[in-house]
Amino acid sequence: MKRIGILTSGGDAPGMNAAIRAVAKTAIHHGLEVVGIRYGFAGLVAGDFIPLTAEDVDHKISQGGTFLYSARYPEFAQEDVQKKGAEQLRKHGIDAVIVIGGDGSYHGALALTRLGINSVGLPGTIDNDIPYTEYTIGFDSACRTAMDAIDKIRDTASSHHRVFIVNVMGRECGDIAMRVGVASGADAIVIPERSYDVKKIAETLKQGFADGKDHGLVVLAEGVMDAEDFKNELLKYGDFDARANVLGHMQRGGSPTVEDRVNATKMGNYAVNLLLDGKGGLAVGMENGKPNTHDILDLFDGKHEGDYSLLDVNEEMTKN
Amino acid sequence: MKRIGILTSGGDAPGMNAAIRAVAKTAIHHGLEVVGIRYGFAGLVAGDFIPLTAEDVDHKISQGGTFLYSARYPEFAQEDVQKKGAEQLRKHGIDAVIVIGGDGSYHGALALTRLGINSVGLPGTIDNDIPYTEYTIGFDSACRTAMDAIDKIRDTASSHHRVFIVNVMGRECGDIAMRVGVASGADAIVIPERSYDVKKIAETLKQGFADGKDHGLVVLAEGVMDAEDFKNELLKYGDFDARANVLGHMQRGGSPTVEDRVNATKMGNYAVNLLLDGKGGLAVGMENGKPNTHDILDLFDGKHEGDYSLLDVNEEMTKN
Amino acid sequence: MKRIGILTSGGDAPGMNAAIRAVAKTAIHHGLEVVGIRYGFAGLVAGDFIPLTAEDVDHKISQGGTFLYSARYPEFAQEDVQKKGAEQLRKHGIDAVIVIGGDGSYHGALALTRLGINSVGLPGTIDNDIPYTEYTIGFDSACRTAMDAIDKIRDTASSHHRVFIVNVMGRECGDIAMRVGVASGADAIVIPERSYDVKKIAETLKQGFADGKDHGLVVLAEGVMDAEDFKNELLKYGDFDARANVLGHMQRGGSPTVEDRVNATKMGNYAVNLLLDGKGGLAVGMENGKPNTHDILDLFDGKHEGDYSLLDVNEEMTKN
Amino acid sequence: MKRIGILTSGGDAPGMNAAIRAVAKTAIHHGLEVVGIRYGFAGLVAGDFIPLTAEDVDHKISQGGTFLYSARYPEFAQEDVQKKGAEQLRKHGIDAVIVIGGDGSYHGALALTRLGINSVGLPGTIDNDIPYTEYTIGFDSACRTAMDAIDKIRDTASSHHRVFIVNVMGRECGDIAMRVGVASGADAIVIPERSYDVKKIAETLKQGFADGKDHGLVVLAEGVMDAEDFKNELLKYGDFDARANVLGHMQRGGSPTVEDRVNATKMGNYAVNLLLDGKGGLAVGMENGKPNTHDILDLFDGKHEGDYSLLDVNEEMTKN
Structure with a gap:
């Protein structure tokens, strides 16, 4: 593996930039080249790629939004479009991809993996509605x-x-x-x-x-x-x-909180290590403060469980 | 003059508490007693009065809203209601009143002055729509x-x-x-x-x-x-x-900005000095960074002039 | 149990007020009376007690510091002083106590429990240096x-x-x-x-x-x-x-973060339930996002383990 | 006049980027080209110039610091160094310069003007210690x-x-x-x-x-x-x-306040208009909320007068 790509997909969330930064810096530490794919899967298919150096991402940790931009692109559900995407990656020598986003991102990451490009998904959405992770980037x-x-x-x-x-x-x-x-x-x-x-x-x-x-x-x-x-x-x-x-x-x-920056960094760093280990088709999450992984396939069957104890606690502080 | 009252009227605005604090601390410095009138003119007529010490207002400078509360009270436009208000003040030995609020507040302050209770108005509204002042409390x-x-x-x-x-x-x-x-x-x-x-x-x-x-x-x-x-x-x-x-x-x-706290403090301090000088029926404003006064009557004829040069500047930064 | 006391001890931390609020509101929900003990263990011995209603604590959730004040009081390590404290509590009909603070707080809570006043400790310190909790109030x-x-x-x-x-x-x-x-x-x-x-x-x-x-x-x-x-x-x-x-x-x-407010609330709520169950001598902590308990005695032998993986992650993002 | 340069000098201050943005956008509105001079007068002499488009400065209004960087450069007090600077500007077809910074910036702007490059200074320093302006960029x-x-x-x-x-x-x-x-x-x-x-x-x-x-x-x-x-x-x-x-x-x-952004924008916009009018050797300031100008020479004899009434107001709120 010599070169990895990174993209953000779906609604933007504070901490996405921190995750991109962590991916880029970790990959560079391990001697990899890093390519930013702009406008999510749309840009992947269109070949909208920019090289990322460690210095390019230096100031991104504190910035909201995603400097790689995001875009809706339902077309990526089609197999022929997925294949075009994989071709673009191969053409540019990109061996693996990290996708940050919500539900749709995982489908894309799985499709790429099946087409031979190991891909890993990171939970990036303010809604916290991803299964098997106690925390999504942007929620805090x-x-x-x-x-x-x-x-x-x-x-x-x-x-x-x-x-x-x-x-x-x-x-x-x-x-x-x-x-x-x-x-x-x-x-x-x-x-x-x-x-x-x-x-x-x-x-x-x-x-x-x-x-x-x-x-x-x-x-x-x-x-x-x-x-x-x-x-x-x-x-x-x-x-x-x-x-x-x-x-x-x-x-x-808005600028991401400590929690969002730290978790985005941990997960971004972890995702690169998964790729270095030759893995793909995985979703990274947080469990008890540590990054973990699940097969993306499991995610589709899984169900996010909210912390409904909060409702009970709130009720137990009223007078009646 | 031995005792002054203070009330907030109309929509709340950040810095109102800073103004109350400045009024209270300045009045106490000059040996006066200070009475907080709760719920604006409604509370004035109802006699909802609380004593204010310098320590009571110590932490208020950084707090949004108005701890004396505010309330709509169109009834205070009626002369008999105004008289009831003046009676309440006399009954409680309150010799003068400072009113913080928008347009309606000035009408009330003028009415009280005409009934023999010197009253001074401070511009407290986020809208900045008061004539003869470059700045209202809460705008910044x-x-x-x-x-x-x-x-x-x-x-x-x-x-x-x-x-x-x-x-x-x-x-x-x-x-x-x-x-x-x-x-x-x-x-x-x-x-x-x-x-x-x-x-x-x-x-x-x-x-x-x-x-x-x-x-x-x-x-x-x-x-x-x-x-x-x-x-x-x-x-x-x-x-x-x-x-x-x-x-x-x-x-x-929200907690008021530096500008709102400083100007609220300057105007609150200034208003007490006006009362000490035996004045009433006046509106305090800011002019070139300094407190000034106008007759409240003039305010009713006056018209706030916005800084429309901002529109020109903004236009002059577009491409066409 | 009819009446419980609450105090804050050691260095103040954002979220202490949120914890006090949660304790008070939960206790009142269960029909208990709540007494605020001012100035930590010093105030406990001196009998500096104030009643707390649900309305008294309404606005405290967003405020930094501790409105019950804190104080150094090494004298509470002495057994005769502890006894005086327990007597004060009994005199005022206080059946149980919740202590929010750092290391010293737990010693005090244990001492009171041994003297027959069930007491529970909450981790309140910005340093996060308490064993058996992934999180202390104020750290975030x-x-x-x-x-x-x-x-x-x-x-x-x-x-x-x-x-x-x-x-x-x-x-x-x-x-x-x-x-x-x-x-x-x-x-x-x-x-x-x-x-x-x-x-x-x-x-x-x-x-x-x-x-x-x-x-x-x-x-x-x-x-x-x-x-x-x-x-x-x-x-x-x-x-x-x-x-x-x-x-x-x-x-x-400063105003506490979401994390500090939520965890302080969860732990404060939980601590009251421990007292309702007749328990004492316990330290409340957070484990995997949920309140848990340990014997205070275990805490003294325990050692806080920092998340040193953060150092590795940070190293792995440098170039060498 | 076809092309203007802009630089920041001395200690950085929030709002400098807003001023650069206003200069660039206003100049482009009037059909001028804009060149960013990096590292203050040091970069001017070294010819460290970058072109600035309207899009380059789009997001700068909310960012602290100066994206053109600043640097100490006492050498610019020497006449031969000043001449080298003027030559660099001529070589790059830069007809006029706007300098944002403190005291030293004005000396540089005056020197350039005397060498035939009309230059205007903007007060950029958090200290507010510039004469003839009620306000410096960054102070608020x-x-x-x-x-x-x-x-x-x-x-x-x-x-x-x-x-x-x-x-x-x-x-x-x-x-x-x-x-x-x-x-x-x-x-x-x-x-x-x-x-x-x-x-x-x-x-x-x-x-x-x-x-x-x-x-x-x-x-x-x-x-x-x-x-x-x-x-x-x-x-x-x-x-x-x-x-x-x-x-x-x-x-x-830190991100500049409303006041700093608005005043930096007004002054930056105004400075371009001065250059368009063929003026140089001027210092822009704020007076009663509007941009004004003084000869830079007058500044050197002038003395900033602080608003010492604030001390009196503060004294008048103590008890003694």
């Missing part, structure tokens, strides 16, 4: 950004004795909502994986004001329902002042 | 929060070569949009006080991508139109990927 | 603060092609240095638990500049040696421009 | 960083009832100390331009604790004396617990 940063925003919103909620329903990211996965909800001291956390009782939430909020609380907070995962709709539901059972707030895309950006 | 913090969010949004915009239309606060006043737009390197800034040309904006964005720019940014004051609607207008003239984002209430909160 | 926040500062320092290092030796906290434990070093992309990480080779570090830095790197960074745990001395050692082997920087006490403060 | 960001650090230090100061003496930047100019001191609620602010009374400061701190304050804070400009020495002086008159903290180089870095 997204939680940080959401929590910081809610800390600000609480200032104005308290000044006016208001309830805020804050919509955080998570279409099918409530991990951001649960972690941010607990970290923000939410009165209620509402996620797609669990049913909820609007009336009971309204009662909790009313009780809070009655007891002298100066604000109310509901953290709502976007996959549940529209925040404005939820507010209207809530107001059927309580006459408090309420506002809905959608945090939106800023949750995807 | 709101701009900071919006800019920080846009810096994050730019990460994801760039990773995906997207255009973002970011809605910032400002119903009738484009000051936040202009300042944040320039500070964020926006391709276009759209405010209520000026007409705009959607087609031209779309051309600029298209040209940007054609020249190698990896993202586009439009900063839109909320008073202009809905961000989603603006996006749809824009997409009539360009086929780029675009998203709308409403930053929302977090712009009202 | 301290790393965040150090990393943010180094991100700023890198701006100026790069502008002037300088090497910075940044001293971070950690007298006997290199955990902050290792995690921050990796997260900051340090050229070298120097900790008390490992030997180091100044000459080799100087060679790495010189090689970096020769290859086009625009700055150099050494992260140094304070326990190793003075940063200025280290710089002078380094300059014996290289003629680059170098500066030493001691980050200092700010690493102890 | 440095104050922000220092204030944020002190907010954190206050958490730990309060938790332990300690006094902190915090050393902020400013060798001969107390502007950072004054602004940060007021914004941080310091008990005392000590600057090189004013005498101070250690005993009185100690009395204020003791009185604070006696009245129930839970911490003490002295903000000390580095030019006054060593923070550790100041602490020892202070402890002669008080028996409180005190610590010294030097904030150091991080004050130079």
Whole structure:
């Protein structure tokens, strides 16, 4: 193995650049050449390749987004397109590939491996919805950004004795909502994986004001329902002042947290070692603070399990 | 004069607490007693008063919101309600009042002055829409929060070569949009006080991508139109990927910036000195970095002038 | 059990307030009364107790430091002083105590348990130097603060092609240095638990500049040696421009991170449940993301094991 | 005029990149070519020039430091070296130059102007010590960083009832100390331009604790004396617990504030217009929120006047 490629795929996430950096620096340490593939699998097929030196990635560790860019490219599900990709890699002497991204990235990495190019996938998505890893790159940063925003919103909620329903990211996965909800001291956390009782939430909020609380907070995962709709539901059972707030895309950006940088670095470093060992078709994850691997095939059958104990802990801190 | 009251009114703004602190500490320095009036003019009429010591306000300088709370209270426009307020103040031996807030606050302060309680108004609103002051308490913090969010949004915009239309606060006043737009390197800034040309904006964005720019940014004051609607207008003239984002209430909160703390402190300190001089019916503002005063009556006729040179500067940095 | 006490001991750490909040809210949920013991064990002996309601702790989750204050109190090692403490608790009807702090806290908690007051210890220290827990309250926040500062320092290092030796906290434990070093992309990480080779570090830095790197960074745990001395050692082997920087006490403060708030909440909640189960003399820790317990006695024989794999990963990203 | 150069000189400051961006974008708007001169006047003499497109500077507005690098180069005081610089510029067809930096930058800009290359200076230094401008690029960001650090230090100061003496930047100019001191609620602010009374400061701190304050804070400009020495002086008159903290180089870095970005943009834009008007030998500054100019020659006789009213305001908020 002389030359490896690296690409980012799917929605960007803080820490992707830190992972690219770790891959590049580790590979260079071992005497490999590193090629950045721009615009994900689209760029792979188009041959949009740039060489990466250790100096090119020096300042990337602290930057959000992905400097290799990302792009949607459903065409890569087709076998002939995959073959074109493998040809491009061979043409440029790229022996192996590391893919950072979400669900779709793993399909691509597996396809390349089957076509003879060992490829390894890293979990890069703010949603934390990948099986067999306790942690995806970007998750902690997204939680940080959401929590910081809610800390600000609480200032104005308290000044006016208001309830805020804050919509955080998570279409099918409530991990951001649960972690941010607990970290923000939410009165209620509402996620797609669990049913909820609007009336009971309204009662909790009313009780809070009655007891002298100066604000109310509901953290709502976007996959549940529209925040404005939820507010209207809530107001059927309580006459408090309420506002809905959608945090939106800023949750995807920003300089990555310590956790995201460290884990991205560990996994990027580990992935290169897997390739050096001649392995492919593997998904890297974090387990008890250490990188681990699973066959990508297993991932497709696996199911991410959120830390639902957070809901219980939060419930056990209310009055009723 | 032995005892002064202080209240916050209207929407909360970062730096209000710093102003309360400055008022309290300055008044205590001069041997006065200080009374915090909670919930704005509503609390004034209800007699919701708490004593404030220098130690009570020690940690408030860094906190967003207003620890004295605020409340809407249109009833204070009625003369009999104003009289009840003045009676409450007399009953509690409060000789003068400092009011921090927006437009409505000045009406209240003037009413109290006419009823024999010297009162002074401080500009506390993130919108910066008060005449005769170059600066309102909270404006810089709101701009900071919006800019920080846009810096994050730019990460994801760039990773995906997207255009973002970011809605910032400002119903009738484009000051936040202009300042944040320039500070964020926006391709276009759209405010209520000026007409705009959607087609031209779309051309600029298209040209940007054609020249190698990896993202586009439009900063839109909320008073202009809905961000989603603006996006749809824009997409009539360009086929780029675009998203709308409403930053929302977090712009009202957060620890105040240096500028907001310093100016809030200067104006709070100055306001106490005005009362010590037996003055009332005055609005404090900042002019060339120094506190100044105008008759509140003049404010009602005055008109805030935004720094529209920012639009020209921003235009002069585009290519066409 | 009707009433429990809570105190913070030793150096303050971000997340202590979040833990106090979780303890109070969980205890109140279970119908208990909660007493805040101010100034650590000193206040316990002096009887400096305040009642805590759910509303008292509402806003504490986002605040650094400890609102119950902390104090050094070596006198609590004496048996007669411990007895006085236990008497105070009994006098005030306090049946059990939760102690948040470092090493000394556990000795105190054990002493109280032996005197019949079930007590449980929570790991509250930025240093992460407690055995049998992968995580102490405040560690992630301290790393965040150090990393943010180094991100700023890198701006100026790069502008002037300088090497910075940044001293971070950690007298006997290199955990902050290792995690921050990796997260900051340090050229070298120097900790008390490992030997180091100044000459080799100087060679790495010189090689970096020769290859086009625009700055150099050494992260140094304070326990190793003075940063200025280290710089002078380094300059014996290289003629680059170098500066030493001691980050200092700010690493102890600031609003806690998501991780610190979530873990403090989980552990605080868990500790109350231990007391409800009639247990005492236990140390709560985190293991694989979940709260666990060990006998405090075991802690005294245990030894914290840092994640030294971080050093290897960092080494494996250099060129030699 | 067809082509202009831009360089940064002296210590780096947040907002320099925003100024470079504004210069480049404005010049390109007017059909000019832009050349980045790396490493300040050293690079000018060495001919270290790079072309700058609008896209090259797109993301620079939010980055600290100077991507054109800076360097000390006292040799540029010599006339023959200046002539070499002018020759390099002519050789590369550079008709005019904009210099961003501190005191030394102006001397260089004047020398170039006298040699026939119109040059304009922009105030880029965190110290705010340039005459005829109310504001230098980087000053607000440095104050922000220092204030944020002190907010954190206050958490730990309060938790332990300690006094902190915090050393902020400013060798001969107390502007950072004054602004940060007021914004941080310091008990005392000590600057090189004013005498101070250690005993009185100690009395204020003791009185604070006696009245129930839970911490003490002295903000000390580095030019006054060593923070550790100041602490020892202070402890002669008080028996409180005190610590010294030097904030150091991080004050130079970090993403620039709104204020710094906006003013850097205004001044950069304005400077290009001066060159377009055929002017040179001028220093751009900010006066009442608008860019203005003075002859560089006047600057050398001028004297920066700090806003010493901040000291009076701070004094007037103490009890005595």
